[in-house]
Amino acid sequence: MLAEFVMNVIGGLKIGAIYSLAALGIVVIYKATRIVNFAHGAFVLAGAYATYGVVEALGAGYWPAYVLVPLATGLLAAVVEFAILRPIRRADIFALITSTIFIGIGLSEFYRLIQNTEMLGVPNPVSGRPIFLGDVIITKEQIWVFAGALLSALIGVVIFGYAPLGRGLRAVAANPRGAVLCGYSIDSMNAMAWFLGGALAGLAGVFAAPSQGVSPELAISMITAGFVAAVIGGFDSLRGALFGGFILGVAQTLAAAYISSAMANAVSFLLLFAVLMWRPEGLFPEAKIRDV
Amino acid sequence: MSDERLRALWQVLLPGSSLFAVAIVGLLLGSYWQYVIAIALGAAVVGGALAMLVGYARCITLATGAMLAIGAYGAALPVVHLGAPFLAALIFATILGALAGLTLAIPGVRFRSHNLAMVTFVFQAVVIIVLRESKALTGGAEGIHVPPPVIFGFSFSSDAHFLLLCGILFALAMLPIAILLAGPFGKNLRAIAANENAARAFGIDVRRYLIAAFTWSSAVIAFAGAVDAPRFRIIDPDSYGLITSIFTLTYPIIGGMGSIWGGLIGGGILRLFPELLRPLADYIELVLCVLVVATLTFFPDGLASAVLMLRRRGPHKPLAEGAARRDSRITKAAPLSSATLQPNEAANRAGENPVLAIERVSRSYGALRAVDGVSLAVERGALHGLMGPNGAGKTTLFNLVSGFASPESGRVMLGGTLLDDIPIERRITLGITRTFQHAAVFQRLSCLDNVVIGLGRNTVTDGTRRSLAAALDADSSRAEREAGYAALEAVGLAQRAPDAAGALSLGDQRRLEIARAIVSRPRIVLLDEPVSGVSAEEANRLHALLLSINRELGIAMLVIEHNIGFLVSLCQSISVMSEGKIIAEGVGPAMVDDPRVRRVYFGEHETTG
Numbered sequence: 042m043l044a045e046f047v048m049n050v051i052g053g054l055k056i057g058a059i060y061s062l063a064a065l066g067i068v069v070i071y072k073a074t075r076i077v078n079f080a081h082g083a084f085v086l087a088g089a090y091a092t093y094g095v096v097e098a099l100g101a102g103y104w105p106a107y108v109l110v111p112l113a114t115g116l117l118a119a120v121v122e123f124a125i126l127r128p129i130r131r132a133d134i135f136a137l138i139t140s141t142i143f144i145g146i147g148l149s150e151f152y153r154l155i156q157n158t159e160m161l162g163v164p165n166p167v168s169g170r171p172i173f174l175g176d177v178i179i180t181k182e183q184i185w186v187f188a189g190a191l192l193s194a195l196i197g198v199v200i201f202g203y204a205p206l207g208r209g210l211r212a213v214a215a216n217p218r219g220a221v222l223c224g225y226s227i228d229s230m231n232a233m234a235w236f237l238g239g240a241l242a243g244l245a246g247v248f249a250a251p252s253q254g255v256s257p258e259l260a261i262s263m264i265t266a267g268f269v270a271a272v273i274g275g276f277d278s279l280r281g282a283l284f285g286g287f288i289l290g291v292a293q294t295l296a297a298a299y300i301s302s303a304m305a306n307a308v309s310f311l312l313l314f315a316v317l318m319w320r321p322e323g324l325f326p327e328a329k330i331r332d333v
Numbered sequence: 334m335s336d337e338r339l340r341a342l343w344q345v346l347l348p349g350s351s352l353f354a355v356a357i358v359g360l361l362l363g364s365y366w367q368y369v370i371a372i373a374l375g376a377a378v379v380g381g382a383l384a385m386l387v388g389y390a391r392c393i394t395l396a397t398g399a400m401l402a403i404g405a406y407g408a409a410l411p412v413v414h415l416g417a418p419f420l421a422a423l424i425f426a427t428i429l430g431a432l433a434g435l436t437l438a439i440p441g442v443r444f445r446s447h448n449l450a451m452v453t454f455v456f457q458a459v460v461i462i463v464l465r466e467s468k469a470l471t472g473g474a475e476g477i478h479v480p481p482p483v484i485f486g487f488s489f490s491s492d493a494h495f496l497l498l499c500g501i502l503f504a505l506a507m508l509p510i511a512i513l514l515a516g517p518f519g520k521n522l523r524a525i526a527a528n529e530n531a532a533r534a535f536g537i538d539v540r541r542y543l544i545a546a547f548t549w550s551s552a553v554i555a556f557a558g559a560v561d562a563p564r565f566r567i568i569d570p571d572s573y574g575l576i577t578s579i580f581t582l583t584y585p586i587i588g589g590m591g592s593i594w595g596g597l598i599g600g601g602i603l604r605l606f607p608e609l610l611r612p613l614a615d616y617i618e619l620v621l622c623v624l625v626v627a628t629l630t631f632f633p634d635g636l637a638s639a640v641l642m643l644r645r646r647g648p649h650k651p652l653a654e655g656a657a658r659r660d661s662r663i664t665k666a667a668p669l670s671s672a673t674l675q676p677n678e679a680a681n682r683a684g685e686n687p688v689l690a691i692e693r694v695s696r697s698y699g700a701l702r703a704v705d706g707v708s709l710a711v712e713r714g715a716l717h718g719l720m721g722p723n724g725a726g727k728t729t730l731f732n733l734v735s736g737f738a739s740p741e742s743g744r745v746m747l748g749g750t751l752l753d754d755i756p757i758e759r760r761i762t763l764g765i766t767r768t769f770q771h772a773a774v775f776q777r778l779s780c781l782d783n784v785v786i787g788l789g790r791n792t793v794t795d796g797t798r799r800s801l802a803a804a805l806d807a808d809s810s811r812a813e814r815e816a817g818y819a820a821l822e823a824v825g826l827a828q829r830a831p832d833a834a835g836a837l838s839l840g841d842q843r844r845l846e847i848a849r850a851i852v853s854r855p856r857i858v859l860l861d862e863p864v865s866g867v868s869a870e871e872a873n874r875l876h877a878l879l880l881s882i883n884r885e886l887g888i889a890m891l892v893i894e895h896n897i898g899f900l901v902s903l904c905q906s907i908s909v910m911s912e913g914k915i916i917a918e919g920v921g922p923a924m925v926d927d928p929r930v931r932r933v934y935f936g937e938h939e940t941t942g
Contacts, residue, residue, distance in 0.1 A: 077447035129630050134446045135391045136629045139586060142393075142450070146579055147622030154615060261575070268451055303466065310455045317448060318440060 044176030049298045050291055055183045057290020058190035059249045063267030064274065064282035065194050066241035069201050070118075072277060073210040073234030076137050080121065080145035082264030084239050086152060088114045088246020089255045093161050096250075103166040103247075110247050111240035118239025119232045126235075127228070145264065149257045161255035186248045193244040198279045200237065210234050265306075266290075269313045275323020284325055288312070341806035345511040348593050349504035352377060355601075356500025360493055367492035368564070369608045371499045373601045375561040378503045380584030380600025381510050381593050382553035387582065388590040389514060389522040390546045393446065396437060396453040397581040399460035400551045402573035403433050404558030406464060406471060409479040409568060414470075419482040423502075423559050430555020431548050433460075438547035442540050457578050464570040476569025479562045489563075499560060506556050507597075513549065514593050516800025516810075520782050521791055522546060523591075524775045531773035534735060535849070536761045536791040545793045576618075583621050587628050589635025591777065598637045687748075688713045688856050688889045689765075694733055694743035703729040705913035706743070711857060714887045716879070718904030718921065720897060722933055725910040727893045728770060731859050734891075735767045736760050748856060761789040764856035766849075768863060770893075772842040776835030780826055780845055783834050784817040787849030820852035821845075824878060840871040844878070851882055857889040864896055872899055879903060901925060909933070 063085055070078045078084075091113050095106040121144055129136055167181040201207040212220040213230040221227060245263065253259055270289045274281020289309055296308040316323065352374055359370035379397065386392050407426030411417035417425075441452045464471050471477055481490035482498060489498045513519055524532040525539050533539060562568050581600075588599020607617050632639045687710040696704045704726045711717045719727050732738040734745055736757035745752040747763050755763065766787070775783050790799065803810040821827045824844040829837060834845055843863055850858045863879070864872040876899060882888060894900040900907065901921035909917040909924060911933040917924060924930055 079447070079450070125626055125630070129633075132629065132633060133391070135393065136633060138393060138447055138450060139582070140626055140629050142579065142582075143622045143625040146576075147619055147626070150619040150622060154619065265454075268447075272448075272451070303462065306458065306462070310459060313451065313455060314440075317444065317452065321443075321448075 045298075047177050048179075049294050051177075051179055051183055051187075053291030053294030054287060055186045055252075055290070056294060057287035058187045058194070059245050059263075059286070060266045060270045060290050061194050061283045061286025062190050062197075062241055062245035062248065063263050064270035064286050065197050065279060066238040066245070067267050067271045068274070068276060068279055068282040069197065069210075069241065070234055070238035071271075072201070072279075073214045074122075074231050075134075075214065076126065076141065077268075078238065079138065079141040079264060080148060081238070081242055081267055082260035082262070083145040083148035083152075084114050084118055084242035085246045085249065085263040085267075086149060086255070086257065086260040087117055088243035089163070089250040089253075089259055090152060090156070090161070090246070091243065092247045092250040093163050093255050096163055096166075097161075106247055107244075111243040114243030114246065115236040115240035118235040118242070121239075122232055122235035127231070130231075145260065149260045153257050156255075159256065160258075163250040163255065165251045182251065186252070190244070190248045193241070193248075194283055197237065197241050198283070202279060206233060210237075266309060269309045272313055273316050273324055275326040278323065278325050281323050281325030285323075288324075338806040341804055345508065345515050345804045348381060348511045348597055349507035352507060352597070353500045353504040356496050356503075359496050359500075364492040367496040369605065371492070371496045371564055372561065372608065373604045374496075374499050374503050375557045376581075376584065376604030377597045377601035378506050378557040379554050379581050380588060380596030380598075381507055382550040382557070382596070383581060383585045383600075384588075384590075384593045384596030385510055385514055385519070385522070386546050386550040388585040388592070388595055389519055389526065390543055391526040391590075392442075392543060392546070393450040394453045394547075394582070395450055395575065395578045396457045396460075396551075397554055398573040398575060398577035399457040400430055400433060400554040401558035401561075401577065401581075402460060402464060402568075402570065403551075404430050404555030405479075405562035405568050405573070406477075407555065408559030409477060409562050410470060412480060413477060419484055423556070426559035427552050427556045430558075431552035433555070434548040434551025435544065437551070438544040441547070442543040453578075454575070457575055461570045461574055464573075471570070474569060474571065476567045478567050479565070481563050482560075495564060502560050503557070506553050507593075509549065510553055511593055512804045513797065513800050516796075516803035517785070517791070518542075518545075518793075518796040518800040520778055520786065521796050523778055524786055527775040527777060528773045530737065531769060531775065532786075533757045534737075534761070534767055534769075535786050536758050536789045537786070537796075538756075538758045538792060541793045542796070545797075580618070580621060583625050585635070586625055587621075587636055589637035589639070591634055592637075595635045595637040599635070686713045687711055688715075689734070689748075689891065690746040691730070691734065692744050692746065694730070694740040694745060696729055696733055696738055696740055702913045704733060704740075707910070707913070707915055708743075709908055709915060709918075711889050711891050712906075713856075713889060714883065715889050715906065716883055716904040717889070717891050718900040718907040719891060719893045719910060720895070720900055720907060720924075721910035721916075724912075725933075726913040727910055728861060730910070731767065731861055731891075731893065735765065735859055758792075761853060761855070764854075765859070766851070766853060766855045767859035768843070768846040768850050768861055770861040770865070772839060772846055774834040774837070774842050774845050774849070777833055779831050780821060780834050780837070780848075781814065781817045781830040783845055784820050784848045784852050785813050787820070787852040788813060788816060789853045816852060820848040823851070823882065824848040825874075840867040840875070843867060843875060847875075847878065847882070851886065851888055854886060855888060857891060860890055860892045860894075862893055862895065864894060864899055872896060876903055897925060 063081065067078055067081050070076060088110050091110045092106050095101050095109055096103060125140060125144060126137065129140065165182050167185045169181055171178050171180045201210060209225045209230050210233060212223065213225055213227055217227050249259065266289060270285035271282050273285030273288055289312060292308050292312060293305040296304040355370060356374060359367050383397065386394055404426045407429040408422040411422040411425060412419060437453065437456045441449055444452060465474050481488050489495045521537045522542060524537060525542055529539050583603055584599035585596040587603060589595025607614060610617065628636060689711040691707060691709040693706050693708050694704055695702065695706050707730060721727055729738060733740050747765055750763055752760065799810060818827060818830060821830050824847055826841060826844055826848060834842065837845060864875050879890065880903065883890060892900060892904060904921060907919065907921050907924045908915050909930050916933065917927050917929045
């Protein structure tokens with residue numbers, strides 16, 4: 042019983058790590074540009090598809106994918122920002138959010154048109170005997186996803202939170218005019234934020250591809266999970282997004298194991314609803330600063 | 334007179350009648366076209382309903398598919414399982430839709446933008462899961478067979494009969510939406526979309542309005558779903574999924590956000606695409622996505638609006654009305670007192686003095702005591718100035734008086750009524766209004782509409798009743814327009830009455846704000862920097878305007894202004910704030926020379942100069 046429970050938690054942490062990556066990208070883009078990117082699920086899909094391309098179609102293996110895929114999805118996101126969102130940056134929030142919804146659907150549709158199969162499979166990057174710890178069985182794939190996604194997420198946190206680039210991003214977000222006076226360019230900072238967010242989405246795609254497969258469903262499930270994880274974390278907090286992803290992943294896996302598989306989605310909706318209703322600032326809010 | 338009355342009635346009958354007319358034209362065509370037109374009319378109704386929620390209130394909803402499903406199943410299940418008559422089932426389904434909208438909106442409207450989108454998305458997903466899992470009732474994922482509608486023994490099974498039925502029912506369904514959107518209800522929704530704070534200051538309860546908008550539009554969408562369902566013969570949960578929700582969202586966006594026509598035309602035409610462009614069926618969704626993004630980029634008001642705009646270049650009706658008025662009474666500020674301004678009952682019992690009493694009020698933000706034990710009284714009909722350096726707490730004090738912030742200690746009395754527990758939206762009825770530091774006119778509404786909102790009486794019930802009155806061009810709604818014109822004339826903007834408020838210069842926007850604040854004849858107006866950012870000449874004119882309003886209407890004013898010359902010459906008494914406290918009080922010129930005041934402004938010491 043206990044072993045089963047522990048294995049479920051480990052499975053949940055694996056999924057949760059992917060959710061964390063997806064949520065992190067959403068939060069990075071939101072923090073820097075105040076746009077909630079509903080196209081993020083499609084970016085993850087693009088990442089998973091690119092992984093398929095590198096690993097399966099080119100047969101190049103996984104190592105190039107870790108570098109090429111985030112570059113590609115980062116560029117895709119930056120192009121979306123540059124070509125579509127920048128011209129309407131002065132529009133109201135309604136127009137911006139609706140745009141990202143339809144950009145996401147459009148990308149998924151585009152994928153469906155060029156790749157008319159049901160679902161593309163991507164092989165596991167690691168294989169071999171699982172690890173036994175008493176009754177607990179841990180697969181190498183779980184370790185790979187958990188460690189890899191967590192590492193990627195931490196790199197993202199470090200870049201945004203501590204590197205000079207991150208300082209510029211946060212400055213532009215906090216006070217655009219002030220940041221411009223200090224020599225930052227809003228345009229390039231916005232593009233960088235989208236690149237960073239897109240790259241994180243791409244990495245989420247790399248780690249999601251083997252276990253979830255590549256299909257338009259992936260886009261929907263990833264935007265939902267990423268959004269819910271971001272809300273749990275407070276939407277404004279990188280740390281919160283990380284924890285939110287893990288909480289969501291574990292909760293979903295436990296619900297699926299102990300209640301019914303249909304409950305996995307219901308749990309994420311319940312979590313979203315509960316957090317929005319009772320703690321809209323999230324479980325891990327950043328320090329509050331009053332808007333003057 | 335009756336001419337105008339007909340026009341008002343026609344305006345709300347036209348959307349439904351056009352649907353009916355299209356149905357009649359469809360009867361002349363073949364049965365395939367009749368089928369297609371029936372479907373398109375249903376989409377037009379959905380678009381019209383979404384015009385209220387998406388176009389006017391600018392809420393993003395992803396629950397339209399669920400509402401259609403609730404309507405479709407809500408009507409089909411009683412017919413299939415209980416043998417209920419179609420019309421009864423239709424009414425049941427519509428009520429069910431309204432309840433669903435209410436259930437979704439009560440928690441939902443706490444949020445805006447992305448969180449609201451997500452809450453509606455959750456609702457959508459849950460409804461579909463429930464439909465799919467309740468196999469015994471709904472037939473699960475395989476769906477359920479829906480028989481053709483039977484009304485009084487007549488079965489509408491042929492395409493022509495069904496189209497006729499659609500024409501009649503949809504014309505009826507459009508009526509309430511058209512009435513609400515054409516009247517004050519719709520204008521108040523647009524005011525909310527433009528500026529929630531300003532809307533609340535004039536008595537518009539944002540949450541109740543959005544709940545009402547969700548309820549109405551959900552009821553009509555469910556109605557459309559219920560009427561359309563028999564045409565599909567078999568309905569299944571997946572036809573009403575998230576994709577449906579997202580693509581119905583394209584109707585008002587591509588069609589146009591500012592009017593019911595955008596939704597109607599958008600729905601009617603876009604729903605035809607997949608039927609007419611069968612060979613390109615695979616690309617439809619992608620094309621729609623590109624269309625939406627292109628519309629948002631190049632025609633933010635939608636394609637239908639863009640076309641209408643071109644047409645409207647000619648002389649248009651409200652302008653002509655304004656011009657007629659210009660001829661009939663060419664008067665300057667004179668008619669204020671004789672004008673048909675709405676009598677404010679609060680103003681009539683304004684015997685108490687002072688009109689506004691702020692008593693030892695405090696408010697902190699974190700460690701900052703923004704307002705610290707401030708007491709201040711404004712005499713009846715007085716002009717009272719409030720000055721002080723930036724960050725002194727003047728605007729916070731305004732917010733405490735108008736209800737946007739609540740005092741931690743102390744109290745605010747308006748002529749003997751304690752204001753503390755009275756919500757912002759009700760304060761206008763007590764005779765207190767305000768302007769904002771950054772001119773907060775409702776940009777897309779006409780100047781006249783802006784001022785009419787200033788009359789108050791904007792609760793959901795009042796808004797609904799007044800919309801009905803406007804559709805019938807009742808005396809009450811004409812009186813409102815007269816009062817609005819009178820106030821616009823008073824501030825010198827009568828000629829701009831039909832123009833969008835956003836098109837005015839900053840000085841004129843300030844005037845419009847003043848007109849909106851005085852049209853209800855409040856006891857006191859709070860003016861937050863009325864001349865900031867306007868030219869010196871314009872400041873002089875606003876000075877004269879405020880004086881004449883004060884003299885003729887006896888409205889007291891509490892004025893924040895950094896332009897000290899303006900403030901001193903306008904106000905009989907002046908209070909000076911610094912660091913949350915009132916440091917000096919007295920008549921204007923004396924205040925400027927007061928050493929305490931000089932110290933906070935110039936850092937001068939009493940010994941110098």
